Amino acid sequence: xxxxxxxxxxxxxxxxxxxxxxxxxxxxxxxxxxxxxxxxxxxxxxxxxxxxxxxxxxxxxxxxxxxxxxxxxxxxxxxxxxxxxxxxxxxxxxxxxxxxxxxxxxxxxxxxxx
Amino acid sequence: xxxxxxxxxxxxxxxxxxxxxxxxxxxxxxxxxxxxxxxxxxxxxxxxxxxxxxxxxxxxxxxxxxxxxxxxxxxxxxxxxxxxxxxxxxxxxxxxxxxxxxxxxxxxxxxx
Numbered sequence: 001x002x003x004x005x006x007x008x009x010x011x012x013x014x015x016x017x018x019x020x021x022x023x024x025x026x027x028x029x030x031x032x033x034x035x036x037x038x039x040x041x042x043x044x045x046x047x048x049x050x051x052x053x054x055x056x057x058x059x060x061x062x063x064x065x066x067x068x069x070x071x072x073x074x075x076x077x078x079x080x081x082x083x084x085x086x087x088x089x090x091x092x093x094x095x096x097x098x099x100x101x102x103x104x105x106x107x108x109x110x111x112x113x114x
Numbered sequence: 115x116x117x118x119x120x121x122x123x124x125x126x127x128x129x130x131x132x133x134x135x136x137x138x139x140x141x142x143x144x145x146x147x148x149x150x151x152x153x154x155x156x157x158x159x160x161x162x163x164x165x166x167x168x169x170x171x172x173x174x175x176x177x178x179x180x181x182x183x184x185x186x187x188x189x190x191x192x193x194x195x196x197x198x199x200x201x202x203x204x205x206x207x208x209x210x211x212x213x214x215x216x217x218x219x220x221x222x223x224x225x226x
Contacts, residue, residue: 002157033213043204043216056211090157099146099212100165105157 003027004106006091012112018079021109025072025093031055032074033094033103034066038087049074050097081113116141116209120217127195128225135190135220137205146208147188149179152219153201161203164188175199200224 003026013019025032034046045058049068060066063081068074078085088108094101119138127133139145146165150158162173169181179190188205205217 002159004157031212035214042218043214045213045215048211048213056213058213092158094212097212099208101212102160102163103212103214105150105159107155107157 002104002106004091004093004104006089006106006109008109009107010110010112012114013081014114015081015083017081017113018077019081019111021076021078021089021091021111023074023076023091023093023106025074025091026104029093029095029104030072031094031097031101032068032072033092034060034074034076035090035092035105036087037090037108038084041087043090046076048097055097078111083113086111086113116145116207116215118205118207118215118217120203120205120220122220123218124221124223126223126225129197130194133190133192133195133199133222135203135205135222137188137190137217138186139188139205139207140186141207144183147179147181148206148208148214149173149177149188149190150204150206150216151175151201152204158204161190195222195224197224197226 005024030051033048037043046060048056066076090108091106092103148163149161202219206214
């Protein structure tokens with residue numbers, strides 16, 4: 001158990017819908033990262049937040065957005081969902097935002113878009 | 115942009131045999147390199163990491179990896195594989211800031 005929790009574990013929805021994925025980092029960790037794992041794209045970095053502020057952005061679609069709240073939990077919002085958004089979405093956290101900081105991964109949320 | 119190549123999509127080894135998973139990276143300076151393992155239905159767990167110094171690094175579960183700058187490689191090894199090692203293994207490098215760039219992964223199957 002990494003100490004990072006993600007809810008829900010599974011999500012099934014239809015095209016065009018909007019969903020919210022939630023992540024609680026390890027106690028004391030200030031950084032939260034979101035990654036997408038799909039069969040065709042592999043594991044890709046989406047976005048990072050540090051202490052409530054966006055720190056880095058990767059290949060995140062405009063239909064996706066995220067935020068980190070004052071209690072440091074984070075939410076990833078996916079809208080106008082398409083079949084291709086079906087994937088496993090991981091959240092990770094680290095103590096700070098240094099390259100050497102180990103990222104601890106949650107168990108993931110499996111999103112299925114029908 | 116940095117990239118990571120794991121040339122082997124699948125590898126099958128017998129229990130008790132040695133294992134080597136290959137990883138090549140592209141990066142100009144000294145990279146920060148990681149190996150993660152993902153068991154079915156689980157998140158990723160860090161096996162080991164390399165930042166600088168001794169090029170042979172030890173990790174958890176009996177794994178080790180060797181950084182070879184001349185070959186741009188960071189191969190993962192284990193002298194004797196156990197059935198519980200069956201999983202998918204990812205090599206990763208840190209890009210600017212601390213976003214991880216992953217390879218495509220290698221699925222390890224262990225036969226008894």
